[in-house]
Amino acid sequence: MTTGTESTADHLRAALDGPWGAVREQARVQLAGDEFSGDPALDLGAARARVLDQMRAITSLGLPEMGFRREHGGTGEPGAAVVGLEMLAYADLSLWVKAGVQWGLFGGAVENLGTERHREFIKQLISLELLGCFAMTESGHGSDVAHLETTATYDASTQEFVIHSPTPSARKDYIGGAAEHARMAAVFAQLITGDGAGHGVHCLLVPIRDENGADLPGVTTSDDGRKGGLPGVDNGRIVFDHVRIPRENLLNRYADVDPDGTYTSEIENPSRRFFTTLGTLVRGRVSVGGAAAAGARVALSIAVRYALKRRQFDDPDTGRETVLLDYRSHQRRLLPLVAKSYALAFAQNDLVRRMHLVQTGQDLDPGAQRALEKRAAGLKVAQTKHATRAIQECREACGGAGYLTENRLVTLKADTDVFTTFEGDNVVLTQLVAKELLTSYSDEVRDLDALGWVRFAATMAGDVVRKRSGVRQLIQTLKDRSDDTVDDGDLARRSTQLGLFADREDYLVRTAGHRLRARASDTSPFEAFNNAQDHILTAGSAHIDRLVLEAFIEDIALIQDPEARDLAETVCDLFVYSTLEENLDWYIMHRFMSVERAKAVRRGVNELVDRLRPDALTLVEGLGVPESMLRAALLDDASVFDREAGVAQAEPEKASVD
Amino acid sequence: MTTGTESTADHLRAALDGPWGAVREQARVQLAGDEFSGDPALDLGAARARVLDQMRAITSLGLPEMGFRREHGGTGEPGAAVVGLEMLAYADLSLWVKAGVQWGLFGGAVENLGTERHREFIKQLISLELLGCFAMTESGHGSDVAHLETTATYDASTQEFVIHSPTPSARKDYIGGAAEHARMAAVFAQLITGDGAGHGVHCLLVPIRDENGADLPGVTTSDDGRKGGLPGVDNGRIVFDHVRIPRENLLNRYADVDPDGTYTSEIENPSRRFFTTLGTLVRGRVSVGGAAAAGARVALSIAVRYALKRRQFDDPDTGRETVLLDYRSHQRRLLPLVAKSYALAFAQNDLVRRMHLVQTGQDLDPGAQRALEKRAAGLKVAQTKHATRAIQECREACGGAGYLTENRLVTLKADTDVFTTFEGDNVVLTQLVAKELLTSYSDEVRDLDALGWVRFAATMAGDVVRKRSGVRQLIQTLKDRSDDTVDDGDLARRSTQLGLFADREDYLVRTAGHRLRARASDTSPFEAFNNAQDHILTAGSAHIDRLVLEAFIEDIALIQDPEARDLAETVCDLFVYSTLEENLDWYIMHRFMSVERAKAVRRGVNELVDRLRPDALTLVEGLGVPESMLRAALLDDASVFDREAGVAQAEPEKASVD
Known part of the structure; x- marks a missing residue:
C-alpha cells in the first residue's frame, strides 16, 4: 500500500x-x-x-x-x-x-x-437473531470465578439442569445485555450431578426472556441502572429460581454429563479443566486492552491538536500569545503519553497476532496458549491503566473546554473508566502475571493458594524462575546491529535500554522469592504472602514494561520509510526515558543506575519532548484516529479557540495572574 | 463539647x-x-x-x-x-x-x-431575590485574566458604560448561572474611558435577563450543555453587543469613573490595582479546595467501609474469604489517601482561619493578604489534585460496584473533575506559588513576564529567597519538645521529617534561579524560562507539601484525648512516609537521603498501613462524613456484599484465577 x-x-x-x-x-x-x-x-x-x-x-x-x-x-x-x-x-x-x-x-x-x-x-x-449475554460475574464474586455460587444441578429424571441462585450474593451482576436486550445467557455455574457431586464451574446456555422481552419463569432480571459511563449498554442482574434447561444446553466441549448423570471430561485434572475453560475466553481481555488504548488515542488526538491551537499568556520575544504545546509543562504532560500510546499499539498488534496464530491452530507450541493468557492479562492492565491516566490528563490539559461533553473527553473518561476493573481487575491480573513469572510456567503450582505459594517459594532456586533467553538474545542482537563505538553504558543505545528494563524484571522476580520466604517461619502463610504483595505486583508491572518495549523495538525495524523510522526511534526513546523516570528511585536504590545517570534520564525526557515538539501533529496523525471521528467541538471552533491575535484593543497594562 | x-x-x-x-x-x-x-x-x-x-x-x-x-x-x-x-x-x-x-x-x-x-x-x-453570575472567564482567556477581551467603554454623553464582546473569543464561557437562572452578571471587562484610554480589567454589574428569564437587548446567552458532571449547574455563555449600563454599575471600591469620564483610583500602580481587585476574591479558591477535599472524604468513607465488608479469595489459615482491606495492596491504595485527607483537612482549617482573620480585619500584617493568596492557591492545587486521585482510586477499589451510579463514586468523580482546572488551573497556580517563593514576596517582580523573570533571576542571590525562619523555628521547637535520645537522623522524629520537607523546598527554590540563568545567555527569555518550568513547578509542590505537614503537626498538638492523639500521630507518620516515598528519587539524587534510608521509608509505609489497619473504621469515622450522608447502596446491601460464609455448597476443587 x-x-x-x-x-x-x-x-x-x-x-x-x-x-x-x-x-x-x-x-x-x-x-x-x-x-x-x-x-x-x-x-x-x-x-x-x-x-x-x-x-x-x-x-x-x-x-x-x-x-x-x-x-x-x-x-x-x-x-x-x-x-x-x-x-x-x-x-x-x-x-x-x-x-x-x-x-x-x-x-x-x-x-x-x-x-x-x-x-x-x-x-x-x-446476525443478531439471537441476542445473548455473558453471565459470569456475581454480586459476591467477580475476580474469584472459582467460587461462583450459582448452581446447575442435573436432574436425570427429566434430563435437565436446574439453574439456581442459592444466596443473595449469587445474583449475576453487571451483565451487559441482562437488563433489556438479551434473550439467552451463557451462565457460569457450579455443576452438580445427581449424586450430589460438584464438578466446579461450567458454562450453560439459559434462555432468560421470551419473544416479548418478558422474563421467563423462574428468571428475575433487573437493571443496574445508571453507571459512570457506557449509557448504551444495558447492564443488569439475573436471579435464578430453579430454572430448568435441557441437558444439551451444557456447553460440552471440555466436559459433559450423560443422560444418566455420569460426568465425563477428557481433562482429568479439575483445575486444568477450569483454566482451559477460562483460557478459551482470552479474546475478551485482548479486546479490552485494545479498546482502552483506542480511547486514549482519541483523547490524545484531541488534546494535542487543541494544544497546537490554543494560546495563553504572552511570549515576550514575539509579543504573541504562546501556543500551549510550547510550554515545557504541557509537552511533558502530553508527549510521553503519546509515546506510550505508540508503544502499546505495537505491543497490542503483537498480542493480536499471537492470539490469531494460537486460535487458528498455526501456533502449536504447547505453552503458547498459556503464554498468550499471561501476555493478554499484562497488556490489558497496561493499556487500561494508560487510558485512565492519559484521558484524565487530556481532560485537564483542555481546561474548562475539556469539561464540556461537546468536546468528548469527559465521555471517553467515563466510558473507559470501568476497563481497569472489568474483564479481570487490574490488581488481580497483575498478580496473575507475576505468579506466572514466579512459577516458571509450571502447571502444578499455578493454582496454589497463599499457603502453597509460600511453600513453593521456599524451594525455589534463584534462577529457576528465569526463562528469559529470548530477551538476552534480543539484547545481543541489538548490540551487534549497532555499529557505533559508544561504550556499553550509553543510555541512548537500545540494548542498554532493554537491558535496564530486563534487569529490573529479573531482579524483582528473583527477589520475590526471598520476600515470600522472609517471614514464612514467623507468621501465617497468608501474612507471608501479603507481606510480599507489593513486591510481587511491582514484578508483574516490570515484566509488562519489558514486553512492551520489545514489541516497540521489533516493530520499528519494520518501518521502511527513513523519516518515519527516525521519528519512531525518537518516540521509542521518549517511551524508554519516561518509563525509566517513573522508576528512577528503584533503579538508584538497587544500584542499577548511578545518580548521574538518573539525572541524565530526567534531562533526557526534557530534551526528547523538545525534539518531538515540531512533529507533534505528525505524531497524532500517525495514531490513526481520522479527524472526522474526533467529534470534539473545540477543534472546529477556530474563531474562538485558535486566536491568531485575539487581544483586546485596549490593553495598556502589563499584568497577569500566571 | x-x-x-x-x-x-x-x-x-x-x-x-x-x-x-x-x-x-x-x-x-x-x-x-x-x-x-x-x-x-x-x-x-x-x-x-x-x-x-x-x-x-x-x-x-x-x-x-x-x-x-x-x-x-x-x-x-x-x-x-x-x-x-x-x-x-x-x-x-x-x-x-x-x-x-x-x-x-x-x-x-x-x-x-x-x-x-x-x-x-x-x-x-x-435571599435569592436577585440571582447572579460571575462572568470572568472567556472562551479565549481563562487563566490569563489580564488579557480578557470584553470591553466596558464609558460614554460621558449618557453617563453609561457600553459592554461589548469585540471578538468571538471574547464570549464569556463556562459561567455558572448564565445558561438559565442568573438575572445579573458581575462582568470583568477592559475599562476604557472616553478619551480611549484603557485602564485594565474592572468588574461591572450587568443585568442580563428580564423577569421572565428572556435575554435583555444586546445580550445573547447560550447553554454550555452537558458537562462531565455537575448537572445541576447551568453553565453558559454570554455575548454582549453594545449593552448599556448606568455608570453606577461599576463596582468602584478601588477605582471609579466620574460622570465626565475621568478615571480615578486610590491605587496608583495599575498592576497593584489589578491584583488587589483579584485578591479580594480569594474566598473562591479557599472554598474550592475545601469542597474538593470534602468530596475525597466522602469517597474514602465509602471505599474503606466497603473494603471492611467485602471478601474475595480464601485465606488458607482460616478457610474464610479475606476482607479486602486485609490485603497489603488494598491497604496501600487506600490508607495513605486517608492519611493525606487528614493532613489536608488540618491545612484547610488553618487556611480558613487565616482568611477569616484577614477578611475581618483582625490580621493587619500588610503581607497577610498576599501570603493568604499564595497559601490558598497552593492548597487549592493540593486538595483538588488529591480529590481527583483519591476518588479515582476509590472507584477502582470498589470494582464493578464502584462503577454503578447508585454507589455514588462515579458521581463524585465526575462532579469534582473540573476542580483541578477551574478557579485557577492547577499548573498555573502552582507556578504562581513558585513565583511568589522565588521573588521573595517582592511587589515589584510579581507581575513580571518571562523576560523580566529571567532578568530578575540573574540578579537573585542564593539565599535572598529564603524567608523561612518560621519553619526552622518549628523544627527546633520539635527537637526541644522531644526528649528521646535517638540520634538526629531518626526518621520517626517529627523534626527530621519536617526538616526533609523543608530541605527539599529550600533546595528547589534556591536552584530554580540557577536553572533560569543556565540558558539565559544562549537563548530567548521565554526559552530560558521554559527550560526551568518543570523545576519551578516542582518547587511549588514542595512548598505546598511543607505547609500541609506544618499544619498537621500543629493541630495534632491540640488534640487532648491521648488515644486520638496517638492515632493522629501514626496517621501523620503515614502521610510523611508516603509523601517521602513519592519523592524518593529526588531525595536520593540530591543526597538528602541514603539508599538505606530510602529503603526504610518504603518499609515504613508498609509497617504503617499494617499498624493502622485495625483502626481503619475509626479513621473514616473521624473524617466526619455522617453515615446517613454517604448514600452508597453497596453499604446498605449487606446480604450481597458483606458475606460471612457465602461459598456455594458444592465446591470441591481448589482453583482460582487470582
Whole structure:
C-alpha cells in the first residue's frame, strides 16, 4: 500500500495499523458516519435503543463474521475480528462494549466451549437473531470465578439442569445485555450431578426472556441502572429460581454429563479443566486492552491538536500569545503519553497476532496458549491503566473546554473508566502475571493458594524462575546491529535500554522469592504472602514494561520509510526515558543506575519532548484516529479557540495572574 | 463539647472539624435529609430546577448570611461561611457550586469590589431575590485574566458604560448561572474611558435577563450543555453587543469613573490595582479546595467501609474469604489517601482561619493578604489534585460496584473533575506559588513576564529567597519538645521529617534561579524560562507539601484525648512516609537521603498501613462524613456484599484465577 506520495504520518499510521491494516482502513471509512457515533443527549432508554440499532447496522459490514470459524458461518479470522471491532471504540465505546458482549463474550463462549449441537446458535447470534449475554460475574464474586455460587444441578429424571441462585450474593451482576436486550445467557455455574457431586464451574446456555422481552419463569432480571459511563449498554442482574434447561444446553466441549448423570471430561485434572475453560475466553481481555488504548488515542488526538491551537499568556520575544504545546509543562504532560500510546499499539498488534496464530491452530507450541493468557492479562492492565491516566490528563490539559461533553473527553473518561476493573481487575491480573513469572510456567503450582505459594517459594532456586533467553538474545542482537563505538553504558543505545528494563524484571522476580520466604517461619502463610504483595505486583508491572518495549523495538525495524523510522526511534526513546523516570528511585536504590545517570534520564525526557515538539501533529496523525471521528467541538471552533491575535484593543497594562 | 463518653473517632472528628466545628455539626443535622441530596436520574432541566429549589431551602438555614458583613445584612463570619457551605459538598456538589457562585463569587464581588451604592443588591442576593453570575472567564482567556477581551467603554454623553464582546473569543464561557437562572452578571471587562484610554480589567454589574428569564437587548446567552458532571449547574455563555449600563454599575471600591469620564483610583500602580481587585476574591479558591477535599472524604468513607465488608479469595489459615482491606495492596491504595485527607483537612482549617482573620480585619500584617493568596492557591492545587486521585482510586477499589451510579463514586468523580482546572488551573497556580517563593514576596517582580523573570533571576542571590525562619523555628521547637535520645537522623522524629520537607523546598527554590540563568545567555527569555518550568513547578509542590505537614503537626498538638492523639500521630507518620516515598528519587539524587534510608521509608509505609489497619473504621469515622450522608447502596446491601460464609455448597476443587 506504500506509494511515493505518502507522508511521514501515513507511514507511521501504517506501522501502527499492524498486520490487519486493511481491516482498519476499511473500518475508518465504514464507521465515519454520524450513525455510529454516541449521542450523550439521549436518556438511558434511547441510548440503549440507539446502540442496538447500530449493532444491526454493523451486521452488514462483515465485521462480526470474522470472529467465527468457517464451519460455523464465520470467516475464521480472529485477529481481524479483534482489530475490526476495536475500531468501533473510535466511534462510541458503548457500541464497542455491546458488540464485544454479543460477538466476543457470548459468541466466544458458544463457539469455544460448545460443540456441534450448539452450532445453530452461532449463525443466529452473528446476525443478531439471537441476542445473548455473558453471565459470569456475581454480586459476591467477580475476580474469584472459582467460587461462583450459582448452581446447575442435573436432574436425570427429566434430563435437565436446574439453574439456581442459592444466596443473595449469587445474583449475576453487571451483565451487559441482562437488563433489556438479551434473550439467552451463557451462565457460569457450579455443576452438580445427581449424586450430589460438584464438578466446579461450567458454562450453560439459559434462555432468560421470551419473544416479548418478558422474563421467563423462574428468571428475575433487573437493571443496574445508571453507571459512570457506557449509557448504551444495558447492564443488569439475573436471579435464578430453579430454572430448568435441557441437558444439551451444557456447553460440552471440555466436559459433559450423560443422560444418566455420569460426568465425563477428557481433562482429568479439575483445575486444568477450569483454566482451559477460562483460557478459551482470552479474546475478551485482548479486546479490552485494545479498546482502552483506542480511547486514549482519541483523547490524545484531541488534546494535542487543541494544544497546537490554543494560546495563553504572552511570549515576550514575539509579543504573541504562546501556543500551549510550547510550554515545557504541557509537552511533558502530553508527549510521553503519546509515546506510550505508540508503544502499546505495537505491543497490542503483537498480542493480536499471537492470539490469531494460537486460535487458528498455526501456533502449536504447547505453552503458547498459556503464554498468550499471561501476555493478554499484562497488556490489558497496561493499556487500561494508560487510558485512565492519559484521558484524565487530556481532560485537564483542555481546561474548562475539556469539561464540556461537546468536546468528548469527559465521555471517553467515563466510558473507559470501568476497563481497569472489568474483564479481570487490574490488581488481580497483575498478580496473575507475576505468579506466572514466579512459577516458571509450571502447571502444578499455578493454582496454589497463599499457603502453597509460600511453600513453593521456599524451594525455589534463584534462577529457576528465569526463562528469559529470548530477551538476552534480543539484547545481543541489538548490540551487534549497532555499529557505533559508544561504550556499553550509553543510555541512548537500545540494548542498554532493554537491558535496564530486563534487569529490573529479573531482579524483582528473583527477589520475590526471598520476600515470600522472609517471614514464612514467623507468621501465617497468608501474612507471608501479603507481606510480599507489593513486591510481587511491582514484578508483574516490570515484566509488562519489558514486553512492551520489545514489541516497540521489533516493530520499528519494520518501518521502511527513513523519516518515519527516525521519528519512531525518537518516540521509542521518549517511551524508554519516561518509563525509566517513573522508576528512577528503584533503579538508584538497587544500584542499577548511578545518580548521574538518573539525572541524565530526567534531562533526557526534557530534551526528547523538545525534539518531538515540531512533529507533534505528525505524531497524532500517525495514531490513526481520522479527524472526522474526533467529534470534539473545540477543534472546529477556530474563531474562538485558535486566536491568531485575539487581544483586546485596549490593553495598556502589563499584568497577569500566571 | 468534650464529654467522657466520646469515642476516639469523636475526638478525631472534633479535631478535623476545626475552629468552626459547631457550624459543621449543625450542618450535619440540617443537610442530612433527602431533599438536599443529588438525584442522578434527573435530566438536565430537572437537575437544575432541583438545585435551585435546594438553594431556596438553604436561605432559611442561616448559612448564606455568614459570608457578608453586618452592615450589608450578614453576620460577618467569613470563616464560618466557607466551612458551612463546604458541608453542602457532602450532600451534592452541584448544590455546592451553585451556592458558591451565588453567595461566594457573585456576592463576594458585589460586597468586596462594590461600595455603598451597591449595598441594596446584597440583601437581594442573600435571599435569592436577585440571582447572579460571575462572568470572568472567556472562551479565549481563562487563566490569563489580564488579557480578557470584553470591553466596558464609558460614554460621558449618557453617563453609561457600553459592554461589548469585540471578538468571538471574547464570549464569556463556562459561567455558572448564565445558561438559565442568573438575572445579573458581575462582568470583568477592559475599562476604557472616553478619551480611549484603557485602564485594565474592572468588574461591572450587568443585568442580563428580564423577569421572565428572556435575554435583555444586546445580550445573547447560550447553554454550555452537558458537562462531565455537575448537572445541576447551568453553565453558559454570554455575548454582549453594545449593552448599556448606568455608570453606577461599576463596582468602584478601588477605582471609579466620574460622570465626565475621568478615571480615578486610590491605587496608583495599575498592576497593584489589578491584583488587589483579584485578591479580594480569594474566598473562591479557599472554598474550592475545601469542597474538593470534602468530596475525597466522602469517597474514602465509602471505599474503606466497603473494603471492611467485602471478601474475595480464601485465606488458607482460616478457610474464610479475606476482607479486602486485609490485603497489603488494598491497604496501600487506600490508607495513605486517608492519611493525606487528614493532613489536608488540618491545612484547610488553618487556611480558613487565616482568611477569616484577614477578611475581618483582625490580621493587619500588610503581607497577610498576599501570603493568604499564595497559601490558598497552593492548597487549592493540593486538595483538588488529591480529590481527583483519591476518588479515582476509590472507584477502582470498589470494582464493578464502584462503577454503578447508585454507589455514588462515579458521581463524585465526575462532579469534582473540573476542580483541578477551574478557579485557577492547577499548573498555573502552582507556578504562581513558585513565583511568589522565588521573588521573595517582592511587589515589584510579581507581575513580571518571562523576560523580566529571567532578568530578575540573574540578579537573585542564593539565599535572598529564603524567608523561612518560621519553619526552622518549628523544627527546633520539635527537637526541644522531644526528649528521646535517638540520634538526629531518626526518621520517626517529627523534626527530621519536617526538616526533609523543608530541605527539599529550600533546595528547589534556591536552584530554580540557577536553572533560569543556565540558558539565559544562549537563548530567548521565554526559552530560558521554559527550560526551568518543570523545576519551578516542582518547587511549588514542595512548598505546598511543607505547609500541609506544618499544619498537621500543629493541630495534632491540640488534640487532648491521648488515644486520638496517638492515632493522629501514626496517621501523620503515614502521610510523611508516603509523601517521602513519592519523592524518593529526588531525595536520593540530591543526597538528602541514603539508599538505606530510602529503603526504610518504603518499609515504613508498609509497617504503617499494617499498624493502622485495625483502626481503619475509626479513621473514616473521624473524617466526619455522617453515615446517613454517604448514600452508597453497596453499604446498605449487606446480604450481597458483606458475606460471612457465602461459598456455594458444592465446591470441591481448589482453583482460582487470582
